[in-house]
Amino acid sequence: MASLSSQLSVMALVFLVLFMENSSAQLSSNFYSKSCPNLLQTVQSAVKSAIAKETRMGASLLRLFFHDCFVNGCDGSILLDDTSSSKGEKTAAPNFKSARGYEVVDKIKKAVEKVCPGVVSCADVLAITARDSVTILGGPNWTVKLGRRDAKTASQGAANNSIPAPTSSLSSLTSRYNALGLSAKDMVALSGAHTIGLARCTSFRARIYNETNIDSSFAQTRQKKCPTSSGDNKLAPLDLQSPTAFDNSYFKNLVNNKGLLHSDQVLFNGGSTDSIVKKYSSSQSSFASDFAAAMIRMGDISPLTGSNGEIRKNCRKKN
Secondary structure, eight states, X not given: OHHHHHHHHHHHXXXXXXXXXXXXXXXXXXXXXXXXXXXXXXXXXXXXXXXXXOTXXXXXXXXXXXXXXXXXXXXXXXXXXXXXXXOOSTTXXXXXXXXXXXXXXXXXXXXXXXXXXXXXXXXXXXXXXXXXXXXXXXXXXXXXXXXXXXXXXXXXXXXXXXXXXXXXXXXXXXXXXXXXXOOHHHHHHHHGGGGSSEEEHHHHHHHHHHOSSSOHHHHHHHHTTSXXXXXXXXXXXXXXXXXXXXXXXXXXXXHTTOOSSHHHHTTSSSSTTHHHHHHXXXXXXXXXXXXXXXXXXXXXXXXXXXXXXXXXXSTTSOO
16 A cells, blocks of 8 residues: 555645646747747847837837736737727726837737738737847846737726836735745836836826825925826826836935836835845846846736637737
């Protein structure tokens, strides 16, 4: 009986190891090495072209990947247009009049379809595009894991509830990231994506007029272009110092109480993440390496693989 029990234990252990290996191998860096060998250079070329036309597009494309992964996983659902029977993520509160770059993703997908029709998912195109946007703007490089498939549906309700708001507290941010398997360090590093891009007046008005943990001259500068009762869509750089360069200025700003969003400044406000912000503010290399690692982990959130989902021909609609 002892021998049989030992055999069963060994078999169970082998099964567990195989299961874990299979789970972690669902996505891989060489997923398209044979089916679409020119994928990476095709995407990179298209992203370079888009950013050359409008530098801000790099931040917009990176944000699309964030907002996709935070809603039911990295499945390309944010790219689906609304239909007569279904309201999707594009018109959810965190994305409406805010998320942008959909036309650029269409162009990138079209270029990919030319070299490998029906092979590469929109979800994977987004993942590669996010990485390329960062590296082109001077940020770190990382190996993107691939093999995601595309969702056939999108949920406006899930988007409204899943994407952290610019008014979020530190505790709510930490809880949301933890629920996705991301640590506090991941959260701070990923927040560093705000070293590029612009924000709408409506998302930071309350901070620049009502909050006290803000540099007064910085608040006055922002108030000039964001009135108290109008101009909701007027834009301001999330990083005043270098809004088109992917560097660690965002964290230097936080240390000086110059975070534009409430959800930025809570990362450095006498709380548990202050030390991480300080580290990144003084070490560009630490931020870069941690950001790259966190992006890989974020890309692992609930991907559709195997026979789940589909490979959309048009990122805006299911096949």
